[in-house]
Amino acid sequence: MPELPEVEVVRRGLDAVLPGRTVATVSVLHPRTVRRQPGGSADFVAGLSGRCLGRPARRGKFLWLPLDGEDALVAHLGMSGQFRLDQAAAEPQRHTRVVLGFDDDGPELRFVDQRIFGGLWVSPQGAETPAELAHIAPDLFDPTLDNDQLVARIRARHSGIKRVLLDQGIVSGIGNIYADEALWRARVHYDSPASSLRPARVREVLEAARQVMGEALAQGGTSFDALYVNVNGASGYFSRSLAAYGQAGRACPRCGRSIVREAFANRSSFRCPRCQPRPRVRP
DNA sequence: ACTATATCCTGTATGC
């Protein structure tokens, strides 16, 4: 599942190949992929054709490519979205949803997405920051992030700490994997009320999230299967470094107790029962 | 305003 490190790997892959190239052809193979485009496929094609791409930017899990002029192509990978750069003659991947061809001999850009939770759209005047992302908070690597203000916002929430970490309007880029890993590193239970954590504790959680995502990025991201790969189709290697996420029944790398899996908000949460005991104050 | 949940989607794994 692409979270900040995986999306950043993709951004870097696109950055190496796309800037300065001009879109010649746009094929929308599944309308759902452009569901956030006002005017649908026709407006998406019209908005991209003939445009020259700039350097890709990212906020949290969102990517965007400035277009010549002031607009931008915005992308979210969702659960299973991939950008692939392949020569036009190469066999198309199953679940290819959108293809951009260019006016040169370089590779075409394919958006492949099995589950279609991802999407693409053209944001008018979105080159600087797309208006549709106004509600997405800065991520932990954003130089404009105000860490003290973030700590205060987190502590102002009446919800469990993991729910708050996953709220992209508070801090962006963290998903289920890195939330569990950060909480394991900081030895915090996912249901600890955010408002009950001391500021220093919240800072520790954020620093743990920053660290684990930084390490994951250095290893090319976390891949469990072919659903997350870079623009060349290669997997990242961080899954072998996970301490908690997906490790139910395996020994906690710190204390040896068995990691447990628990239902959490229609999904799963993994923790060490000894390092991350349930807090006395229940939410 | 804030919080929680249902929903979208498809391939894979598991159970009977």
Add this chain to the structure above:
DNA sequence: TGCATACAGGATATAG
């Protein structure tokens, strides 16, 4: 073997 069910979980609309 075949069928049904659970599961993976991003963002968002909607309900409370």
